[in-house]
Amino acid sequence: MVNRTRFDDSACPVARSVDAIGDWWSLLIVRDAFDGSRRFGEFQRSLGVAKNILTARLRALVAGGVLASVPASDGSAYREYVLTPKGEALFPVIVALRQWGEQHFFSAGEPHSELVDRQQGRPLDALEVRSADGRRLGPDDTLVHKVSEQ
Template identity: 55%
Template sequence: MPRKKESNAETCPVARTLDVVGDRWSMLIVRDAFDGAARFSDFQRRLGMARNILADRLRTLVEHGILSLQPATDGSVYQEYVLTKKGGDLFTVIVALRQWGERHLFEDDEPRSALLDKASGTPLAVMVPTTTDGKAVSAKETAVQRPLQ
């Protein structure tokens, strides 16, 4: 069986990212961490994952600095998984996946969860890629510049 290409050898940021968080369970763990899940039992109850798979994904997310383990906030002997700054930066990815799913995987009248701004109670604006000066761009208006080998 061929060996998996080392993530650090990839020059594509998308490929490196998918090596870390590119499976369903990892992204759902990150999503639930944003929604307040912190303990192993929280994630297991919400996701219904097998304990061994959950333990493996949590370990990977901690090893990559997306989650950190901290003493439980209630003073118990438990530990809690907390999003790091690096993990918090995945919020835009979660929102983009959510908005894509809302547009393409649900009928207009089909019930679904909603992500709302706490202050106003309104849905978030649709995310669009922009240039550094704020101009919206499509994929046709971009180009990937690969490093010289």
């Protein structure tokens, strides 16, 4: 088996973030956690993923501090998985992926799940990247200051 390339010591925040999340199964687990899934069986039913893969991804997300394994809220012997503050901080990432998918992978009028404001029941505005003074920014308006290798 080929070893996975690690980026946990990279100077790039994107590379470290991808390293921490691991793969697309992990992002879908986080998505389901935001949607209220807490138990292994709930994740497994929603995702249709093999138990060994789900077990490995849940362990990695717990080890990385994205999820916490806690006693079941109903007092049973089961464990539940809850988002930590680090995991909750992924909310804008999940929203951005959702909005990007809605824009690029669905035809006009094609039905799909929709994220709505719980209070108003309306879809969210599109996420925007803004400067410190409030200007909307695109890729051409930014640059990366790279850390020099020593």
